Amino acid sequence: MSERILEVGNLTVDIPVGNGMLHAVQGVSFHVDKGETLCIVGESGCGKSLTSLAIMDLLPSKAIRNANTLELDGEDILNVPERRMSDIRGNTMGMIFQEPMTSLNPAFTIGNQMVEILKRHRNVSNAEARDRAIYLLEKVGITAAASRLSQYPHQLSGGLRQRVMIAMTLMCGPDLIIADEPTTALDVTIQAQILLLLAELQREFEMGLILITHDLGVVARIADRVAVMYAGEVVEEGTANQVFNRPTHPYTQGLLECIPIPGKTERGKPLGSIPGIVPSLVGRFEACHFADRCPFAMDSCTDGNIALRPANEAGHAYRCLLSPEQCAANAKTKGVA
Amino acid sequence: MLIYAVKRLSVAILVAMTVSLITFSMIYLSGDPAMALAGESASQSDIENIRRVYGYDQPIMVQYFSWLGNALTGNLGHSHYLKTEVSEVIFTRLPVTMTLGACALTFALTLSIPLGVVAAMRPNTLIDRIALTIAVIGQALPSFWFALMMIILFGVTLRWLPITGSDSWMNFIMPSVALGYYITPAVMRLTRAGMLEVLSSDYIRTARAKGLRPSVVLFKHALRNAIIPVVSLAAVQFGFMLGGSIVIETIFAINGLGQLAWESILRADLPMMQAIVLVLSCFYIVLTFLADLLNAFLDPRIRVS
Amino acid sequence: MADGTPIVLSDSPRDGVEPSPSQRLKKRAFSHMGFVIGGIVLLSIFAMAMLAPLIAPHDPYDQQLARKMIPPIWHDSAKASWEFPLGTDQFGRDYLSRLIHGSQISLLIGFAAMLISGVIGTVLGVAAGYFGGKVDMVVNFIITTRLSLPVVLVALAVVSLVGNSLWIVIWVLGLLIWDRFAVVMRSTTQQVRNLDYVAAAQAIGCSTWRIIFSEIMPNIVNNLIVVATVEMAHAIILEAALSFLGLGVQPPAPSWGLMISEGKNHILFDPWLVGIPGVALFVLILSINLLGDGIRDVTAPENRN
Numbered sequence: 001m002s003e004r005i006l007e008v009g010n011l012t013v014d015i016p017v018g019n020g021m022l023h024a025v026q027g028v029s030f031h032v033d034k035g036e037t038l039c040i041v042g043e044s045g046c047g048k049s050l051t052s053l054a055i056m057d058l059l060p061s062k063a064i065r066n067a068n069t070l071e072l073d074g075e076d077i078l079n080v081p082e083r084r085m086s087d088i089r090g091n092t093m094g095m096i097f098q099e100p101m102t103s104l105n106p107a108f109t110i111g112n113q114m115v116e117i118l119k120r121h122r123n124v125s126n127a128e129a130r131d132r133a134i135y136l137l138e139k140v141g142i143t144a145a146a147s148r149l150s151q152y153p154h155q156l157s158g159g160l161r162q163r164v165m166i167a168m169t170l171m172c173g174p175d176l177i178i179a180d181e182p183t184t185a186l187d188v189t190i191q192a193q194i195l196l197l198l199a200e201l202q203r204e205f206e207m208g209l210i211l212i213t214h215d216l217g218v219v220a221r222i223a224d225r226v227a228v229m230y231a232g233e234v235v236e237e238g239t240a241n242q243v244f245n246r247p248t249h250p251y252t253q254g255l256l257e258c259i260p261i262p263g264k265t266e267r268g269k270p271l272g273s274i275p276g277i278v279p280s281l282v283g284r285f286e287a288c289h290f291a292d293r294c295p296f297a298m299d300s301c302t303d304g305n306i307a308l309r310p311a312n313e314a315g316h317a318y319r320c321l322l323s324p325e326q327c328a329a330n331a332k333t334k335g336v337a
Numbered sequence: 338m339l340i341y342a343v344k345r346l347s348v349a350i351l352v353a354m355t356v357s358l359i360t361f362s363m364i365y366l367s368g369d370p371a372m373a374l375a376g377e378s379a380s381q382s383d384i385e386n387i388r389r390v391y392g393y394d395q396p397i398m399v400q401y402f403s404w405l406g407n408a409l410t411g412n413l414g415h416s417h418y419l420k421t422e423v424s425e426v427i428f429t430r431l432p433v434t435m436t437l438g439a440c441a442l443t444f445a446l447t448l449s450i451p452l453g454v455v456a457a458m459r460p461n462t463l464i465d466r467i468a469l470t471i472a473v474i475g476q477a478l479p480s481f482w483f484a485l486m487m488i489i490l491f492g493v494t495l496r497w498l499p500i501t502g503s504d505s506w507m508n509f510i511m512p513s514v515a516l517g518y519y520i521t522p523a524v525m526r527l528t529r530a531g532m533l534e535v536l537s538s539d540y541i542r543t544a545r546a547k548g549l550r551p552s553v554v555l556f557k558h559a560l561r562n563a564i565i566p567v568v569s570l571a572a573v574q575f576g577f578m579l580g581g582s583i584v585i586e587t588i589f590a591i592n593g594l595g596q597l598a599w600e601s602i603l604r605a606d607l608p609m610m611q612a613i614v615l616v617l618s619c620f621y622i623v624l625t626f627l628a629d630l631l632n633a634f635l636d637p638r639i640r641v642s
Numbered sequence: 643m644a645d646g647t648p649i650v651l652s653d654s655p656r657d658g659v660e661p662s663p664s665q666r667l668k669k670r671a672f673s674h675m676g677f678v679i680g681g682i683v684l685l686s687i688f689a690m691a692m693l694a695p696l697i698a699p700h701d702p703y704d705q706q707l708a709r710k711m712i713p714p715i716w717h718d719s720a721k722a723s724w725e726f727p728l729g730t731d732q733f734g735r736d737y738l739s740r741l742i743h744g745s746q747i748s749l750l751i752g753f754a755a756m757l758i759s760g761v762i763g764t765v766l767g768v769a770a771g772y773f774g775g776k777v778d779m780v781v782n783f784i785i786t787t788r789l790s791l792p793v794v795l796v797a798l799a800v801v802s803l804v805g806n807s808l809w810i811v812i813w814v815l816g817l818l819i820w821d822r823f824a825v826v827m828r829s830t831t832q833q834v835r836n837l838d839y840v841a842a843a844q845a846i847g848c849s850t851w852r853i854i855f856s857e858i859m860p861n862i863v864n865n866l867i868v869v870a871t872v873e874m875a876h877a878i879i880l881e882a883a884l885s886f887l888g889l890g891v892q893p894p895a896p897s898w899g900l901m902i903s904e905g906k907n908h909i910l911f912d913p914w915l916v917g918i919p920g921v922a923l924f925v926l927i928l929s930i931n932l933l934g935d936g937i938r939d940v941t942a943p944e945n946r947n
Contacts, residue, residue, distance in 0.1 A: 058545055090548035097546075102539040106638055107561045117547040152637040168547075348786070355787045366803040473676075473935070477928035479879050481886050482902055482920035489913045573789065580792025584883050588906075598795055599887065602802045610799050614792065621790045 003034040005208040009069030013050045020283045024050050026232040032208040039219040040212045042229035048212045052178045091121040094169035096179040100162035104153035111149030118171045136167040159190035176208040228252050231289035238316035248318040248327040250294045256336040349626045356618040414608035423612045434593035441517035449521040453528025472522035481584045484515035501590035512589045520574040531563035572628030576621035670940045677936025683929035691745040700736035702743040702896045710734035740896035747897045748878045755877035758816025763823020771831025801889045815877050830862040864941040871934030875927045898923045
């Protein structure tokens with residue numbers, strides 16, 4: 001068995017709002033191994049970004065985080081003082097954000113911001129830190145790296161800035177990188193380049209990578225394992241192969257139905273869509289979260305919370321009352337299996 | 338950067354020209370300046386004489402340009418009342434007012450910036466409410482009344498501070514506070530708002546995700562960006578303070594430009610009034626120009642483009 | 643919702659009708675402490691000014707040297723009496739009656755100067771924000787020029803040259819303090835102008851006037867009201883300062899600034915002569931500012947700071 005880098009057990013994030021408590025993340029569990037890419041997919045507001053911020057302990061101050069387990073490299077990072085946590089952040093665990101245009105400080109040069117992180121965590125000279133910054137800028141495909149160090153963020157394009165963010169995150173050689181929709185704000189042509197770059201670097205440096213995205217095409221190309229989130233819960237988890245070829249949860253099936261596949265999807269046939277809207281997560285409700293949008297909903301779906309349960313293959317789990325066989329049959333009729 | 342500076346400078350010069358025109362035309366507000374100068378008992382020939390001597394018989398534009406030309410060479414005219422060169426008097430008084438303004442600004446900034454930062458770091462807490470209360474009260478206190486109240490308390494009742502004069506640094510404490518507190522609310526509010534905005538920005542989240550120490554996040558990454566609009570405001574407010582010093586200097590009998598202005602107004606000493614308005618306006622223009630340059634230095638988006 | 647689409651989001655736990663926007667606005671307003679307190683105090687002062695001849699116990703101009711300098715009732719003095727609750731001044735005039743009548747002057751000057759400056763500033767600001775380009779450049783230049791002139795000094799100089807009466811003071815202040823209106827209206831108009839519905843109105847061929855009055859104005863009116871409160875307070879403070887320096891409202895009018903000025907000669911032994919009108923001024927300015935902050939918070943809760 002390979003080396004475990006991150007272990008998340010029963011993570012919850014609650015946010016007090018005007019009329020009650022918003023249960024944004026509800027009992028999420030997953031793990032990431034060395035050299036593994038875990039993709040967390042789901043639509044906006046399903047709690048995937050908050051999950052990643054919860055791991056980094058960067059949640060907004062009013063959000064309440066709870067978990068049974070939160071371990072990085074075997075060390076408990078749930079109940080550590082902020083001083084120790086700040087030693088970990090940027091050092092063994094780095095994060096890449098959605099908005100490259102605003103994620104770099106406009107007042108300082110690229111070099112300043114890259115050198116700063118290494119000097120914070122390692123006892124190195126300025127020259128050494130600069131050398132590493134140049135090395136990494138070249139690694140992320142930036143030409144004339146040395147001269148870029150004296151440039152300011154506003155002088156770079158969005159794609160270049162995101163490359164800088166990636167290089168900056170790599171400065172300390174982290175074991176785990178969390179990338180929260182790193183390409184959403186970029187041009188479509190740049191998106192693929194950045195993602196493939198991330199996947200390449202992840203292999204080269206043998207890091208764990210959590211990629212948060214709603215782009216299933218990307219997931220299919222670079223994920224080892226996939227966790228599908230819906231309304232604060234993981235509704236299906238498994239290897240990329242399992243989730244894409246044998247989607248079990250009705251929501252996953254619905255998501256896959258929405259992607260056209262060249263050569264496979266018939267011309268003129270309408271693409272799938274999932275009718276309805278995501279339920280409000282304010283206040284407790286004891287039911288399948290997907291029930292009111294699910295084409296296979298039964299009366300028993302609203303009787304109580306549904307537990308995540310194993311599917312037929314090892315490592316594949318889903319959160320539905322239907323048996324794996326029924327789900328497989330549903331997938332067939334929808335044409336996604 | 339150079340283009341930016343040149344652009345700003347040319348606007349500044351144009352503004353200064355306009356201001357000089359306005360200042361010049363002030364003498365015609367009272368009607369005939371020669372008549373005003375000669376006094377009520379003057380005969381018609383006296384008035385004509387004065388008109389010729391002071392050049393009031395020339396076309397207005399000729400008068401303006403000769404006045405402007407003199408002003409540019411440092412000759413701001415001759416005081417009717419003090420019978421001396423205006424520029425001489427102004428340059429002996431100017432340092433006093435500048436000192437007062439600088440003290441007041443220092444007082445205001447050392448009070449308002451930390452207060453604004455702390456309030457932004459802990460929004461909606463007790464300290465935030467206290468800061469806002471100070472701001473609200475400060476904005477409602479007329480400075481001349483606040484000055485008198487301080488005189489009653491610290492000068493008359495407690496006898497801690499001298500009431501009038503400008504001989505020692507002790508003389509400058511009350512006037513600086515009276516002049517400076519009035520701009521504190523504006524600077525504090527702007528610092529707080531800027532800090533709040535910056536603290537919730539993506540790059541602060543990045544800085545925290547890098548594991549940087551909270552002090553580095555706050556002072557390097559946040560304050561540097563939040564302070565940029567404060568620089569412009571401080572420059573503008575410093576200009577306002579110099580204008581407002583007329584009230585404070587009069588109350589505390591400080592021998593500065595403000596008191597000179599008040600005296601000149603009472604004496605109807607037109608050239609002196611004109612010169613003071615012109616000097617203060619130009620000082621303000623220079624100040625905002627410098628603030629623009631400082632902003633460009635602080636904000637690379639302006640500097641490198 | 644205009645096309646009659648039913649609202650899908652029906653998982654709201656509350657039954658019944660949601661409060662309308664204006665009801666919510668009212669609810670927010672009346673639960674905002676500053677708005678309520680500021681509003682009540684300002685209304686009271688307004689009522690006091692309106693009813694001054696009826697509620698003032700004495701004639702504010704009635705000088706009787708025999709009863710001069712009676713201290714207010716909280717003073718431990720045999721002379722203090724309920725006939726003159728706030729005492730009398732150095733001419734034996736009832737201080738309370740002067741205070742009550744003085745509120746008329748402050749409110750009139752504040753309101754009238756605010757109206758004048760509001761019209762000037764709004765026209766300039768909206769024009770600059772809406773038309774942009776050259777118009778914007780010119781307006782910006784005018785604003786910069788105006789800002790570089792020291793307000794107090796220019797106001798004093800102009801009043802001294804033109805002569806002083808209540809209406810001259812009002813006009814001079816009104817012509818000087820429009821800058822904030824222009825700056826704020828310009829930036830708000832720029833923001834609103836770039837919104838889609840303005841583009842839509844232009845696309846369907848609405849006239850410029852129509853767009854400005856029916857699309858732009860309703861969306862900047864909240865900011866306009868907020869600036870109006872700030873400038874009204876500003877004008878009142880400036881009038882008080884001018885009168886304090888002897889170049890505003892002339893004696894024997896009971897202007898609060900003038901009362902402070904007249905009282906300052908007795909500051910050593912009778913500080914209440916300065917204290918009472920100052921407190922009145924402070925309360926008036928405070929209530930206007932609280933109301934203004936309240937309006938800002940209530941109409942734009944997302945922008946509150």
